[in-house]
Every structure is written in C-alpha cells, then in structure tokens.
Amino acid sequence: MEDKVREFLEDKYEVIVIGAGHAGCEAALASARLGMKTLILTMSLDSIAMMPCNPNIGGTGKGHLVREIDALGGQMALNIDKTMIQCKMLNISKGPAVHSLRAQADKKYYHTEMKRAIENEKGLCLKQAEATDIRINSDGSFNVYTQYGSYFNSLSVILTTGTYLMGRIYIGEYNHASGPDGLAPSNELSNSLIKLGIPLRKFKTGTPARINSDTINYDVMGVHSGDDEIIPFSFMTNEINIEQVPCYITYTTDKTHEIIKNNLDRSPLYEGVIQSVGPRYCPSIEDKVVRFSDKERHQLFVEPEGLNTKEMYIQGMSSSLPLEVQISMYRSMIGLEKSEIMRPAYAIEYDCIDPTQLKSSLEYKNIKNLFFAGQVNGSSGYEEAAAQGIIAGINASMSIQGKDPFILDRSEAYIGVLIDDLVTKGTNEPYRMMTSRAEYRLVLRQDNADERLTEKGYKIGLVKENRYSKFKEKKEKIETEISRIKNFKITPKSEVNEFLESIGSVPLKMPISIYELLKRPEINYDNIISLDIQRPKLNKEIKNYIETIIKYEGYISKQAKQIEQFKKLENKVLSDEIDYSLISGLRNEAKQKLNKIKPKSIGQASRISGVSPSDINVLLIYLEQRK
Amino acid sequence: MEDKVREFLEDKYEVIVIGAGHAGCEAALASARLGMKTLILTMSLDSIAMMPCNPNIGGTGKGHLVREIDALGGQMALNIDKTMIQCKMLNISKGPAVHSLRAQADKKYYHTEMKRAIENEKGLCLKQAEATDIRINSDGSFNVYTQYGSYFNSLSVILTTGTYLMGRIYIGEYNHASGPDGLAPSNELSNSLIKLGIPLRKFKTGTPARINSDTINYDVMGVHSGDDEIIPFSFMTNEINIEQVPCYITYTTDKTHEIIKNNLDRSPLYEGVIQSVGPRYCPSIEDKVVRFSDKERHQLFVEPEGLNTKEMYIQGMSSSLPLEVQISMYRSMIGLEKSEIMRPAYAIEYDCIDPTQLKSSLEYKNIKNLFFAGQVNGSSGYEEAAAQGIIAGINASMSIQGKDPFILDRSEAYIGVLIDDLVTKGTNEPYRMMTSRAEYRLVLRQDNADERLTEKGYKIGLVKENRYSKFKEKKEKIETEISRIKNFKITPKSEVNEFLESIGSVPLKMPISIYELLKRPEINYDNIISLDIQRPKLNKEIKNYIETIIKYEGYISKQAKQIEQFKKLENKVLSDEIDYSLISGLRNEAKQKLNKIKPKSIGQASRISGVSPSDINVLLIYLEQRK
C-alpha cells in the first residue's frame, strides 16, 4: 500500500467556508441563505461557535455589532437569546450612544444551538475536516484539500481560521503546538497561504483560568445581577423569561501584584519568548500590573460558564504565567483563597494576515473570490469575528452573482467602522471594537440597528419576509406613537402641575404635547404615565427608543449633517486602477500607502495613516481634472 | 528564562485517577464516596465520559454490567436514566438470563451530566491536565506529573487512559497521532509506564462515519422503536417518561461488498499497516465482508447521537478504509444513496497493558497501590470500562484503609466474570462482555443485580442509606408478594375454568395457589389479573422478577448447586508466595503460567489456559499436605 494519501474530488460547491467559529458560522449561514451551495469545514464538530475565552456575548461596542448582525439577518443574536443565563444593558447611566447589551451565555448550549442552526440550514453542508491546502485553478475556481485527501471545488473560499493557524499555547516555561483549549492546531494551511503569496504574521491572545465554583467564597464578593426586564438581542425575539444567575465581583490584592512582579521573568511575554503582539484592550494581568503600576487593585468578574458546570471564568485575569505562579496569584485574591484551578490560564500565538491586504468587501486584493473574516484578520472577539463573517458571506455570494459588493460605511454601522479600520488603517495588535472608534455614535446606536440595516439586508435577500414585516410593524408603531405624542396635548390644570412639581418638573403655563414634555431631562415615559391616559401598550425598547430620539434630537440632527459631509467624500470614488506613484504632488509616503491600500474613495484615502490633508487636496484636484 | 518546565508540588491526595472516561469517572466517584481525597485528571474537561463510538449504553451482557455497577452505588445507570432518548429491553423473546437493557443516549448530555456528577462529588477534585509521568517514592507513594510541571502526590494511582496512549488514527492511507475523534493523544505516559517496568502492547478499534440525517432516506428503512414502558437502568430511578426517538434499520448491498472487496488493499488493516489486534465482536465492515463472505447482506442500525444534532451513527459500519471508498460504500446502501459524511469512520491504535499483570483487585501485581481500569486493560466498551473503574476505585480505597480487597467472583456478578477473564485468561484482542461468557447466567440476571450486590456495596460503604433502604423495601415487597401468592388459592369454580380455557390453559381440578399457577408457561401476571383479585399494585419489574424466579425455579436451584461446587474450589486459597516451579508433578507450562498469574485460588488456577485438570489435582494434593 502506498503511504501517500490519495487525492480525490469529493464535491463541488459555490462557497466554501473554512472554519466554524463565530466568523465562519455567520459567513456560511449568510452564504447559504443567499442561495449559494455552501460547505463549512471545521477541525471539530464539537467546537463549533466555541467560546475559548469569556462566556458572554455583547458588551460596550460589541453589543452594537451583535444587533447589527441581527438586523442584517445573522444568527448571533438569535443564538444568544436562546442560550443566555444573564443579561444586562450596560452603561445606562451614560448617554444612549454607549448603551450596550451584554449577556452571559451557557457556553455548551451556545455551541449546541449554533451547531443546530448550521445543520438545519438548507443548502449548507457541515463537515469535520481540516483544510490543508488551497489551490487556485486556471478558471479562477478553488480546490480546497483536506487531510483525508478529499478536495472540494468552489467558486469562492472564505477563510475564518481564528486562533488555530500554527497555534502554540504558552503557560510559563511550558509551550506546545495546540489550538485553543488543547484542541488540535491547524499546522498545514499556513504554508498553503504563503504559497499563494499571502504574507502571515503572529498575534497572540490569552485567557484566564477556570476555577471550581465550590472552592470560591462568594460571601466576600460583590454580586452582579442581570436586569429585571431583559431586552433581547434579536429584533425577532419577543421576550426572554429566564431565571438569571448572578456573577460576582472581586479584586486583586497587594499580594497578587507582588507575586506577579516577582515572577515576570517566568512570563513568556515579558521574557520575549512570545514576540507577537497581544490585545491592548484585553491585556493580561501581568500587563496590567506593569502598565498601571500605581493602581492598587484591579477589579475582576467571576462568571459562570453555564448552568450545568462548576467552571467559573475569572474575567480580567488572563495570563501566561506558569501554573505554579497562577495558583498563588489566584489564591491571593479576595474570596479565591482556597480556589482550585480546573483549567489553567494560557496565552496562544497564531498566524494571521495583515487586513490592509483586504478590500472593504473582505476579499483578498490580489485573489478574486478569496475572502477572510474573523480573528485571522487581526481582530479579537466573538462579535468582531461574527460581524466580519456575515459581510464576507454576503460578499462571496454577491461576487458569484456578479453583483456589487455589500459595504457598510462608517456612518451606517459599527460593522462599517470595524472593517474600515481594519482594511484602511490596519492593526498592530488584535483589534477590538469600542464605541470610541465610531465618529457617529449617536446615530449608530444599538437601539436603531434595525432601522439602519434591516432594509439593506432585505434588499440583498438575507432578511426574509417575516423579519422584514416585523420590522415594518415596529417602525409603524413608532411612527404612530410619535405622531400621537406630538398631537396629544397636556393642559396646565392644577392636578397636572401639582404632579409635575411632585416629580421635580416645572409647572405648565400653556398646553404642551407629550413629545415636548419628554424633552425635559427629568421626564420619561414611565414617570408621566398618569398624565398620558391614551397611551397604548408599548414595550420597554420602543419607549427607550422614542425617549432617546426626542431627548437627543438636537445632537442627532447635528450628527446627521456631519454624516452628509462625510458621505460627500465617501462618494468621491477612486478607481482601483489608479497608479498613485504617477500623481505628482503626492508625498512619497502617501504614494506608497495609497498604492498599498487602494482606497475606494477620497473618504477612505483620508483615513489612511500617512496620507495628509494636503495629499487629499491633491487627490481632489486629480479627480476634478479627470471629470 | 529557562526553557525547561519547572516542577512543583501542587497538592497531595489519597487517590489519583488518571483519565475521566467511563472507567475513570466510576473509579473516582467510588474512591471519593468511600472517603478518599481524590483527584481526577483528564486531557480535556470537554470529553469527560465521552462516547467516541456508539451513542448507547447497555445491550446484551453490557446491560447486566450497568445494573451491577448501579447496585454497588456507581453512576453509569443514573446517568443514562437521565440522558436517554430511547430504551429497550433486548432479547425478551429469549430466556430471562439474556434479557438486557439498552438505551440510546444523548451523547453530549450524557457527558454534561457525568461531568456534573463529578463536579458535585465532595472530596473529588477535577482538573484538566495531562499526566506525563508517574514516579514512585521510597515510601511507596506516587508523584503524578503533568505537562505544566505540577505534580501531585498520592497514596494510590488508578490509570484509565482508554484509547489515548500513543493514539494514532487511520483512515486509509492517512494516519496521524491523535486521540479519539481528533482529540489530543497522550504521548508521554507510555514511556513512563515502560520505565516502571510495565510492558505495553498495541490494540486497535474502529468507529463508523457519522452521517447527516437530512441526507438519509428513512422511508426505505425499517423502524426500531423503544419499549412502551421503560424499565430504568438504576434501581434508584422510579420511572422514566420521555418521548422516545426512533432508530432505523438498513442493509449493505452487493455493491457495498464489491466496493469493499475491491479496496481491501487500501485498508491499513488488510495491508498490515496496523498490526495490532481489533475487537472480534465489533469487527469492521471490511472484516465482516471478508470473514463472512457468503453473507449476502449485513444489517445496520442508524442511530441518532442526540436530540439536538443531525449526526447519525451507522452501527455496524466501523471501517478504516479511505474516505473516498467510505463515501461510495455508504452511498451503496439502502436509504444512504445521497448520504453526506459529517465525520469519517476511522480506526485507532493505542497502547494498553496485558491484564494478566493485574490481580483480581485490578492492582498491578508488582506495584502496590497502582491500579488499572478500562480500555487500557485490553477491554472494549463503555460498560466494561465502567465496571472495572468502580472495582479499581473501591480497591484503591480498601488498600489505603488496610482492608481486604473487594472481589466479586464469577458466580456473583458479570463484573466478576469480566475481571476474572481479563486477569486469569488475558486477552489477545479488545475484550467485550457477552452473556455466553458467564457460566451461571441464570443466576446473574439483570433483574436481580441489586439482590446480588446491594448488600455488598452497603458493607463497604459505597451504597448509602437511601439506596439501601429502598432496596430493602423492594425486597420486602417481593417477599410479601411471594408469600401472598403462595397462600392465595384459586378454586376450580366454573368461571375460573372457563377463563383458563379461554387463555389456552388446562382447567383446575383442585385448588391451586397463584404461585403454582404462574409456573404454567402460558400464564403470566398480566393475563390472570381477573383471577388475582387481591393483588396489590406492582410495577412491571417486580412482576417480571417474580415470574422469572417461579418459572425457572428448577433451573435456578440447579445452578445454585453448581455454584456451591464452584465456591468450594474458589475457597481453596493459594498464597501469592507459592513458587510453583518447586511443586513437583506440575507440568512445565503449568509452572510457568501459575507463576505468572499467581492465582488466588484453586478455582482461578483451573481457569488458566495451559493448566490441566491433572495439574489441578497436583495442586489440591499440595494444599492437603500443607494443612
């Protein structure tokens, strides 16, 4: 018998998605829902949509992404709605722009339900196999090879390999070729990418230990509960009634910091063993203790990984220190004095690409119909991965169907900000979404994601009739309500004024509409219910939404004007064909950068680092002349 | 920074169990429940009590083991009762000795619930870590090292590594170092065992492909449903009310056989690439087609892997043929013409020990307090593993407490048959339980496992008060009922006789007790309910049990006498100290074998292959002389 694995064509598809993490699942579902015969490959069917780090979805900025994915017809929001065990709207004491949903997931159940969604999607085929090689045929189609010798032919490939490519985990002096959490790494595909001319680089990320709940003293910790009334992530979920489980809050101590400082020489990070860059915004505890050396203590959250497990996630304690140090470090913290580690903290290093090699559609610039999404693009986080996934899935389909790419700009969605940042500015560390990255965040709220995107999703065919009609119903409900409260006037009767004074509001002199009344900061839907006698039944979300657009009317319309300005520059299209080295007047750095990024508009060009306002002027003149 | 992982003592335990498969879980639970401070290590917390092959528990012979484990206070029966999705009493058309329960499990849920049981057991600590080395200290205690450099000290170690040691999977020409289903193999521990002087050998086993349910045409298959009334596995479960899911029956075709025969040269098994031995009683489809070449077709069962998955297990189609061949092979079968493979079939080769190196307590002969259980002992099957696990767990504790080992003999339990076969006869292939292996199978029924073993489990402290009192209640119920039906006489009234004739039974001439009446083959509890007017409410199990002991009274008492004879020889104790080479009259082969096995009794000696009846006579005389 020969030793060599024999190659054979197993099947043909229109789209092949490599990877079934958060990016891969959205990509494959979108592609299949757009009618493409789609294959999704995963190293293991048991790790589909696995959460190798924090057991939650959403959070500041990230929650926005989830709702946008949902508005476009994606799966993440529906899946977390089904599998959450606690939910909270974060930052409610701050402005509406930063309100963000965040839910604790039952990790295993999240996986099970996402796997089920994939299995139940018509036209989507799910297989456990490792993609080991991608070869491009002379007709531009792809052959994706697996370890078993089978290969699949397809018109398009979406690569979403997360942290698996040449994965290596680090725990102090110990390191080992491995995917996340002891799963097998993907060691073949990197070479194949390099052969295709795709340069790779190494990033790293880390996760804290999982602690046995029975060994934690919760009595000395703070309790962090969910909201009384849960607002679902998905615009399709009507309500969520679950018994929520609490999370807990604790802190590092002086002793923790001392232990860490004394052992920095045993951290692969600090000793240069890992040279790759980690996520600035999810730093390891070593990092935090060193960078913020004046901080007396760091807050930590203790979060359950599910309803059926004793494993607790210690958010904020990501580390690559040796297990020996980890044990004393955890035991030096409040309530964790007797803690037993079930899985140690570790760092993982993996291959990823430079996202400036991608177009805004997430297509690789030099290889038609090859798309990348998720952590492999240099991002970090489940939501960031899923957001890229759905866009790659859509655009793989658009491209096959000969349609224009589907691109959201920075004024339309956090997804637009995310992808524009990645492909325009690039990133030197795992990129994480944050509200501060969005210029137009008063317009890009989580509560209006459906208003911003459902129509678009419907047009490309990803939003189906049931979602679309539900959306229109909601929109109508809001419009009806707004016109009702504009017309419904309260008159300055004495009971009314007494009531207003009782809640700290100025008495009326003239009749005033509910709409106008709601502009007062101290007034909200709930506290004037006794005045608003004709009010129909409205859910919390709609009430919040209307309050927001009334109270922030001025700011929002100001931002709308800025967006108009922004759009002007976004609409000044720059062709891919332009050779910037031939445009005189551009500085050399600008020429290089512009030729590398190939921005699709003046707007995008202006965001490239190294392209100055004067370079932009040169480009504007260049465009004028060519008219 | 040094590159070498630094060693440190993490903690001390009384018992360490390496492995959290079916053997490891029972071993650890038993040890902890007997008051030992116990640690259980697993390569992955996500594969605890995983079922890498068939998604079911029980079956002929195996069902007996499960009920015995339960009667002793084990977990397997409780766990399958919670997580089953279909249940059936097999062989009900045959004699009661071979009646066996078999249930389809929801595989993921089975894992989740077993993990939960482990996590919730007081005194049991669960950690994800790979044991890489076992060292014996001068005081006889053990240090178990992990990949992270941590080590745990303990008085006793139980090794239950299943199919992970130096695991390698085979799919045609493809092979790869791997544990089951793509999980990481355990590549360090084998060397450590060899250093301890423990010789290893290679066994292999295989599993079929998992097929996407949506690609199966069930219309042309037979349906295989569960029983109307489920008899639970555990004597502690009162009833199980679930909606059962069906399995399906299909067949191989001429074409299947042709494909296999044409591709035997691509099977690693047939081409000698795998030289190790596979399980005779769960052969691969290649094996079956070659060995039973006159058989026109082979029956296959199509079984769901759980409620939330589309993966279907094709029982009977284990294979190590290349994926290319697998695809055509599956598609040549009835109803599988369009089938899509989600996970390919594969064979796995792994290191295991020769179980004749073990005592009946499962302790390694030359290393005090080192125990082995499960597949690593050369057995096959979840139930066989669990059965050894509970015994090893008990005996590790007994040994630490200075108590006598807990040994079940062949007349007391299938567990006794299993372990006696392994340690006395050894095995050249993965050993599987079968009813035909038990000499006293009319006495070793699944319905009386509690009667046989609960008392014993109670004595050693593994059966707790609640189980023990429930058992006594049941026993009393049975005794009361038996005395009632012995005393309750039916008189030969004409209605009675008419009724008896109507059900094909001979009319009475004299009064007769219900007890006597039940001896008639055509009579059973249910069809004489109209005669038995004082009958109390009895559940199905008790009725079946009483019918069995009445109808088989003669045979059972005959077997009881045989057991008496057997016990005589079992009670003739042979000391470990005997040097058989010095006993004249023994044949040379017998001397060698006896010195190797060191049987604990004349009975055990008589079952060693190569020890003849005349050798046994020599031993009997030897014992007489030494009195």
Ligand SMILES: Cc1cc2nc3c(=O)[nH]c(=O)nc-3n(C[C@H](O)[C@H](O)[C@H](O)COP(=O)(O)OP(=O)(O)OC[C@H]3O[C@@H](n4cnc5c(N)ncnc54)[C@H](O)[C@@H]3O)c2cc1C
């Ligand atoms: C240790 C660790 C710590 C992390 N910490 C953080 C954090 O602090 N904050 C944060 O926001 N995010 C964190 N994350 C990142 C987060 O887990 C990922 O961003 C997210 O899972 C990325 O999703 P993805 O879909 O890109 O990749 P993944 O979820 O990693 O999925 C990759 C998929 O690709 C498959 N695959 C890979 N190679 C192949 C191949 N050759 N053939 C077939 N299939 C293949 C895998 O089987 C898997 O299904 C962490 C991740 C890890 C592992």
Ligand SMILES: Cc1cc2nc3c(=O)[nH]c(=O)nc-3n(C[C@H](O)[C@H](O)[C@H](O)COP(=O)(O)OP(=O)(O)OC[C@H]3O[C@@H](n4cnc5c(N)ncnc54)[C@H](O)[C@@H]3O)c2cc1C
């Ligand atoms: C491909 C395949 C086919 C099979 N086919 C059949 C069949 O046809 N019929 C049948 O009856 N049975 C079959 N089985 C066998 C059945 O799965 C096993 O008999 C059963 O699971 C054995 O249980 P166990 O507890 O001995 O080992 P396993 O269930 O394999 O568990 C081993 C445990 O040990 C852990 N472990 C291993 N090494 C280390 C280490 N160094 N440190 C820490 N932990 C470690 C693992 O993580 C795991 O938790 C098959 C198994 C496989 C993999």
